[in-house]
Amino acid sequence: MKSGGCWRCKVEMESGLPVSRNEGHGVLKDGSWFAQFRNGSNPWMARYVYAVMFLASNLLAWAVRDYGRKAFPEMEKLKNCQGGHGCLGAEGVLRVSLGCFAFFFVMFLSTARTERMYNCRDSWHSGWWSAKIALWIALTVIAFLVPTIIVQIYGEIAHFGAGVFLLVQLVSVISFITWLNDYCQSDKLSEKCRIHVMSLATAAYVICVVGIIMMYIWYAPEPSCLLNIFFITWTLVLIQLMMSVSLHPKVNAGILTPGVMGLYVVFICWCAIRSEPAGENCIRKAEESNRTDWLTIISFVIALLAMVIATFSTGIDSQCFQFRKKEAPAEDAVPYGYGFFHFVFATGAMYFAMLLIGWNTHHTIKKWTIDVGWTSTWVRIVNEWLAVCVYLWMLLAPMIRSRFRQTSEVA
Template sequence: MEGGEGSISNEGRFSVLKDDSWFSQFRNASNPWMARYVYALMFLASNLLAWAVRDYGRKAFRDMENLTNCKGGHACLGADGVLRASMGCFAFYIIMFISTTGTSKLNKCRDSWHSGWWSVKIGLWVILSFISFLVPSPIVHIYGGIAHFGAGVFLLVQLVSIINFITWLNDCCHSDKNAKSCHIHVILLATSAYVICIVGIILMYIWYVADSSCLLNIFFISWTLVLLQLMTSISLHPKVNAHFLTSGLMGLYVVFLCWCAIRSEPAEQRCNRKAEASSGKDWLTIISFVVALLTMVIATFSTGIDSQCFQSWKKDVPTEDDVPYGYGFFHFVFATGAMYFAMLLIGWNTHHTIKKWTIDEGWTSAWVRIVNEWLAVCVYIWMVLAPIMLRSRQATDEPAI
């Protein structure tokens, strides 16, 4: 009887998901997939609040000058405001993480809490955001130190998620079922990836190497080319056989990280021609800022629903009443994402002089991106070599017959 009632309730639940409007699903807490977008909008609102406080907070929050005692004075007031907005967002998502972690079945109390009770949760988010601006400055500085670590955790989780997606796509395209039908598509995609990588490296030499004295940029770009060649050689080794597609897509990601690192260098650096050309607050600068902000929210959103990449050790067969994604992991990613957007808006340095309409700028940001690039290559190489190393170890451990 219980099983029959459960299946009936699930069928009724999913019929509601298909037939009802988004507003009805929002009100009745019937759709955990729709709930993701509401959390993403709240996260975006926190991002916009942090940006507004950073760039225009001195006019709206004159009393904030009494709340901060950082070394940079007025130049540091923006960083203090960003950390306060980030702390309110982090507190909300860490509460959601604690209250939803371990949720495995639909139609349970914690599932309803995750997908509903929006008036309560929005009110909680507003209250926590307001309280964060009343917290004593020493606590904010402690949070700023912790946020550096939390942002690093976010980058690591995002990196594993991206590599997991690339590996999944490669396995799917080369599976027995899709190998023939996807053969041409794989060749075109892999070739396009390598062409874009080479063109990107050439453009970086043109844009960011004004002369032979730009040794650091020459090193960043040249080493990226070496890493691309290294990943390709390892992937095509007969014992690895990871195919062109994985190394090509990883090459795109590595070249992108190198470009982001050089873009993060201070605009006054004479080697950064593109930064000098767009140093003013023109429409291109504003568009770049908006795109970067939206990209950050989308990256957090897509990483948050990819909890399966950290559950590969589980072999339980999914059932109809299982939750569609890990609620706790989802909120954990958004909590660390709150720390990450704070680091981007202050350039990973609480004593950094911040300019309006800039994001992820400064030498600290540049080196964080470069280290992230090198770490990405190391993790990728480890993920393709680990199965071979494990198989060889198992072969040596087997007793001779």
């Protein structure tokens, strides 16, 4: 699995630094951004358009869930809506998600294995916006016309698809952390970055400790809060385990990566506990969370935007999932994997549905909330544990392969 190459290319393109094979692609045609949008000449700009379409689907799903009966009264007249119960609430979210998934899955099938620019599939990915927007709207409308049984089947499949999205996002995050560590330890920057690495690692560990303490204060105020105490304490143990393995003489991966990974797992633990249903005695101010205030609305908006940004960022990390070393890319190679990009957005459509319904198709979600429920809590916790396992495997795998190779040579 490549970790440095994918993020090096991504950072250079995002920062505007020249990359030989993509240098001309960002300026394929002279003219304004609108002209490039109309002509389909800029695949880097195209991904922003897809992100806006994805965000629009998220907002529509939220509107159907929270304000469907007032904003979309016509849905109650549809044959498959059963008086509104089949097109509003949790099932309404699944129908919007189904339409979004269908659109990006069609894009995935039509752009997969695109390797060269200036051909029909490259043009289809970066242009033809009138046709694609019409297709996106049509598939969203069709999703509200299909029988309920199809939506229920999709809801079960969406659990798996959302898990795939979390796994892809996890690998992307760990790849970035590995790339950051390799970049700072390179021959050219190892001396210059030594103080910066120490400062960043120290700050990361301090934030982790402060975060752990604050979670004990906020979410484990009493000894009877055994589950939250277990979550928080086990997170602290995992941070110590990652640091110990990373600093082991045979691994020697430094202190930066376990520190940044520590921030990641503390954040996931915090999200998991925050996903516990309101009214639990072990969550302070839980009674106040039963009403909608400006803080609840801001938290919802931030969570929604964070999910869209995560999907948007992960979508161009296809090189992180190449397990075999390939030759240098051609001059006319595509700047990122189009098929993988649309695959991530397709699974992201399933993921946002799970967040809005709390991973439970029969769970009633309060307005302006996202990812709330015990199922959401355990999904987050398992994701945290899986993140640590993947990180530890990436540290130990080279040593295990080396020892296996030595054993084979002796035999």
